[in-house]
Amino acid sequence: MGKGLLQTEVLAILLLAGVACAQPPLPAAQTPTAAVGQPPGPTPASTIPAFDTDRVMATIRFLAGEIGTRPAGSEASRRAAEHLVAQLRVLGYRAETQPFTFREYVDRGSELRVVGGRPVSANTLRDSPAGSVRGLLAAAGLGRPEDVAAADLRGKVALVQRGAITFREKVRNAAAAGAVGVVVYNNQPGNFRGTLGEPGPVPAVSISQEDGTALAEQLKSDRLEVELAVRAEVRQVADQNVVAVRPGTSGRVVIIGGHYDSVPDGPGANDNASGTAISLELARILAASGYPHELRVILFGAEENGLIGSAEYVRTLDEETKRRVIAMLNLDMVGVGERLRLGGSLELVNLAVELAANLGLRPERLSSDQAGGSDHVNFLRENIPALFFWRPDDPAYHTASDRPENVEPARVEEVGRLAMAVLEALARR
């Protein structure tokens, strides 16, 4: 136990920290410590900070206003990480950046044209190699091995329909049969955006069902030559997480975090300077409270590129550590809009919903099809219990308007208080 406090004292102090920012204070019968059945010990409350929304807003202004747009790999992202490391060190954490690199596929657009005919609107199939090819178009069913075997694809561009097997398999099968390019047409109206999931063998695009069926129909009577061009670029991006640790005495670990990167299009005040700043504030309160569990404050890089930083962090955890984590709290987009949604491990969601009621909040439960959008997913995959806080109604989402002045202090405070209540409840485990 840090700072020479007994467990009961710590609980009382934690409770005070939570109540200090509550308005109105919780009725005594509903306070979490009531269940402990022990009188509060001496409470040097003056040394325990309350959740300070002004501090959170100042951090948001610094990250999204002073530093601004901070996509993975940028100088701004490095500056933000260094600032966060410095802040966490001041709070008494052992903090450092955790560097990582990843491969980024940059789609610069694709074109498909019938030679001597009209252009066809096409989307790059992500991970397709860049390049231009020209050849006869040949229909190859669904692109299954039996389909490509029945069509002569050598030196041709394969036209295959979406469905039955993955895009990767379709492209692989067609290329193995000699195709120099692949066009996948949708099996429902309109076009779509697909991904191969690994570098593909030949240029590949998707087109709409309407265009695809028209081309397939034409091929029954005509020879069609097409030109297919995929413009894309693959870059190695160097980025970093912020990893901060404060030892505990219980043998258990609680992780608090969120991503600090933004999309390239805007400064990411709500998404996600808000979650980063609240994490920092929780880190401050808990460090001063003698929290019994080891605390890890992890601020993730490259979330917007596909949850890259959190995947990297989880990859570095050994099995013994993973088993010691009792909760990972992920705060992402929590400062704009009235509605609050909670997702993740059922037991933690239940706990948070119950505690929210004490605070006069009515969070919604995330449906499982919405639960996959942020960093906690990488923890859940490793069976680490996780709780996701998210507000779904930001009109400035992923735009240049996601600025600090649009973040609502009252919304920040609600989430801060709820997260604090959850952390207090977890302190008794």
Ligand SMILES: [Zn+2]
């Ligand atoms: Zn986000």
